Amino acid sequence: MKDRIRALLDKNRSRALSTHHIIRKLDLQSRKQLDAMESALHKLVKDGDAEMTRNGQFRTRLKAEIIEGRVDFVNSRYAFIISPDTQQDAMVNANRLKNALDGDIVKVQLYGGAKDPDKRPEGEVIEIVKRGRTQYVGRIQLSKGFAFVIADSRKMHFDIFVKPNDLLTAQDNDKVMVEITQWPDRNRNPEGKVVRVLGPAGENNAEIHSIMAEFDLPFEFPKGVESQARRIKDDITEEEIGRRRDFRHITTFTIDPFDAKDFDDAISLQLLENGNYEVGIHIADVSHYVKPGTMLDKEAIERATSVYLVDRTIPMLPERLSNELCSLRPQEEKxxxxxxxxxxKEAVVVNEWFGRTVIYSDRRFTYEEAQERIETxxxxxxRxxxxxxxxxxxxxxxxxARGAINFETVEVKFKLDEDGRPLAVIPKVRKDSHKLVEEFMLLANKRVAEWVYKQGKKGRGEYKSPTYVYRIHxxxxxxxLEGFSAFAKKFGHQLNTEEDAVSNSLNKLMLAIQGRPEQNVLETxxxxxxxxxxYSTEPEGHFGLAFEHYTHFTSPxxxxxxxxxxxxxxxxxDGGKSAEQDKYQKLCEHSSDREKRAADAERASIKYKQVEFMKLQDPETIWDGLVSGVTEWGVYVEIVETRCEGMARLADLKDDYYEYDDQNYRIVGKSNKKMITLGDKVKVKVSNTDIDRRTIDLELIEF
Known part of the structure; x- marks a missing residue:
């Protein structure tokens, strides 16, 4: 009886069972069996194999197997805990999360036997170590005497209750930023207060500000930082010029997008007497103006990168620096x-030099102007x-030839009206003028990294390079790679996944799919x-570029x-000794985190504009699409003409019950055996658009 009850409790270890439930599940009928059950339960509790809850139910005793990890609140029913302590992410039912939210760092007590590598561990939160965030962005709904904020984030599964005194100036249907102030004991909904009103939902500024708030991007520079930037003098003294190599007499120009405001790189060219070419890659000397330990420097560290949303830039440096002092504007000494x-003449490097310079840009080219000269x-x-x-x-x-991989993904930009509404979605086209600038920037980044690496010393049988900031891949x-290879094979493409053949084989594949329907899916x-x-201080290589050492030198x-x-x-x-590695490694990790945040925010702003653009289209339009993703809940489709992605839910397919085949990236009709596979051509209609959640719902018309 003990073994039978223990097995039952273990099978249901995420919940406690009443004696009535145990009797029914084990089909206990006689008085002898009921007495044996009572005795077995007493023994299990006494031996520490089970425990009795306050309301007289029984469950497997939680063992002292405690892990710490980050909450991934995938849906309203349960969350996963991502932890280095388990081979698989642990699952926690929503009612055992102890009010933890997505992104929180928590301690979880695993149920007995949960560390079996063949089973997904389960458990319950026993402590919230650190809140991932306390502020959320959402749409406010006002009622008489109270309000709720419905968060934009798909991983925030609770509406936030707001009292009338905590509304600021928010009106019904405004987008707001709300800060959680408490979790009431008996109410599932957290309480909060509005800390910023972003504007009416659906209006461009309000939605972009919502994205900025969602990703914790700064709205402005602190006054002290702006003030410090304004105080920097813009005159270049003869003394400063004397400390630098003078390129003012050499032909120099910039090549940038037509709407660029900061020009952080320029290229110079002169023909040498021996017939070779001297090419200078000149980068704005930000470090001359931004000194370590200053307010400017601390703010730049915190931001770590500029962020490029669809209608604005959130710069790393104040405009005084980014658009004026450090911008390599034409007809100005910089x-x-x-x-x-x-x-x-074969582009082989014969000599190289690195150092501080002064330049004079003769001309500012747009990419289009540079391309015109190359073509005509x-x-x-x-010349x-x-x-x-x-x-x-x-x-x-x-x-x-050395193994670099040629990824040419299609990016989109938007033509916006004066109110920020998207009038058109335009694929970005990269021509030789873009690639010209890119190749010389890559050359500079590569050779700078190699030069620093070679300044190291041998000792105790190993080579130790000085501390530096590398870009590693x-x-x-x-x-x-094997999974991708198997998928590419379905389109008739072969990929050699052997380590020394991957790069060459990938390049052949990328070339073969140019212009084909499956191009975007396979590239993605x-x-x-x-x-x-x-970023890292470890001098590791860059797989994608096939460089042994690589850094980022060209966009300070x-x-x-x-x-x-x-x-x-x-x-x-200057002959200095190796810098402190720990300090720079922490800065590298912070910069990598900030880079990811920027990329996520940029994607969110693009998705918002895509959703808004599709909302403005005729709802009866039938679009050509390509299946870009298949999941157990739906089929993701990229609309070919607009590059906008939406989802058709499996529950909405009425002709059959479709099952997900994760091994073959497809869904299959249970009766009709119809299949929808990644890369399939389909026709769709837009059934709904949700700007708050940045989603497009599609109806499959033909597949």
Whole structure:
């Protein structure tokens, strides 16, 4: 009887069972069996194998197996706890979360036997160690005497109760930022107060401000930071020029998007007497103006990166620096940190020099103007542009020959009216003028990293390089790569996943799918199979670029790691000793986290505009689509014309009951055996758009 009851309790370890439930489940009928049950329960409790709850129910005793992890609140019924202490994420029912929210760090007590590697562990939260966030963005609904905020986040499953005195100036249906103040004991809904009114829901500024608040992006610079930036003098003294290499007499220009406001890189070119070319990559010398320990520096560290939303930029540095002092504007003398290369006609580096410079940009080119000179061979500086493009093409060919991967994903931009409404979705087209700039930036980043690495010393049989900030990119996860290979095969494409053949094989695949219907799906999945690039002080390589050492030297106006790279490079050029690794590693990790936040916010703003754009279209329009994702709850479809993605729910398919086949990325009709597979061409209609949740619901018309 003990074994039977123990087995029953273990099977139901996420809840307590009453004696009535035990009797029914074990089909106990005789008085002898009931007496045995009572005795067995007493023995199980006494031996510590079971415990009795306050209301007289029984459950397996929770063992002292405690893990700490982050809450991933996937739906309103349960959450997963992501922890390094378990092979699989632990599952916790919503009623055992102890009011923990998505992103919180918690301690979880696992149920007995939960560390079996073949079973998903389960448990309950016993302590909230740290709140992931206390502020949420959402739409407020006013009622008589109270209000609720319905959070935009799909992982916030509670409406937040707000008292009338805590509304600020919020009106019904406004977007607001609300701060949780308490969790009442008997009420599932948290209480909060409105701390910022963002504006009427659906209005562009309110929605963009909602995204900024959701990702905790700053709305303005602190007054002290702005004041410090304004006090920086803009004159360049002869004394300062004397400390720098002078490039003011050498042909120099910038190439940027037509709407760019900050120009943080310029390229110079001169023909040397020996027939070689001297190419200078000149980068705004932010570290000259932003000194360590200042308010400017601390704010730049905190932001770590500029964020580019669809209708605005949230800069890392105040406008005084980003758009004025450090912007390499034409016909102005500017202070730079430069990487200067002597290249032969095959684009092989013969000599290199790194250091501080002063430049004078002769011309500001847009990408379109530069492309016109490359294509027509006409216009001012056409000869220089063609020489640079020829060298860039050779640098690119050499890079791919060494194993770099050619990912050319399609990005979109929006044509907005004066109120921010999207009038059109436009795919970004990358031409030679874009790639010209990119190749020389890659060259500078690579050679700077290599130079610093080589300043190290040998000792005790190993090579120790000085502390530096690298941009590293690990090899892809073999399992993900195998999965991607299997999927590509369904379209008739082969991928060699052997370590020394992956790069070359991926490039052939990317070339083969250009212009084909499956291009975007395969490019997206290929990128998902790759590791994420990040900043680190470890001198590891960059798989995607096939560089042994790589850094970010070329954008200090918008990336704090580049500022660190400039400071450290000058330190080593001056013969300084290796910097403190722990300090820079922490800054690298912070910068990587901030970079992810920026990317997530940028994606959210794009998704918002895509949803808004589709909302403005004729609801009866039938769109061509491509299946971009298949899950147990629905089919994701990318609309080919607009690059907007929506979801058709399986529950809405009325012709059959469809089951999810996760091994083959498809759903299959139980009776009709119809299949919908990743990459399939379909026709869809938009059935609903939700700007708050940034989702598009689709109806499958033809598949």
């Amino acid at each position: 202070l730079c940190f430069s990487a200067v290369f002597e290249l032969d 061979l006409q216009g001012d500086f056409a 220089e542009m063609i020489i640079l493009n020829t060298l860039a093409l050779k640098l690119k060919a050499d890079r791919f 690990d090899s892809p996860n073999p399992e993900k 999945l290929a990128i998902r199979s790759m590791a994420k690039a990040k 106006i918008r990336r704090y790691p580049d500022v660190m790279v400039h400071r450290l490079l000058q330190h080593y050029l």
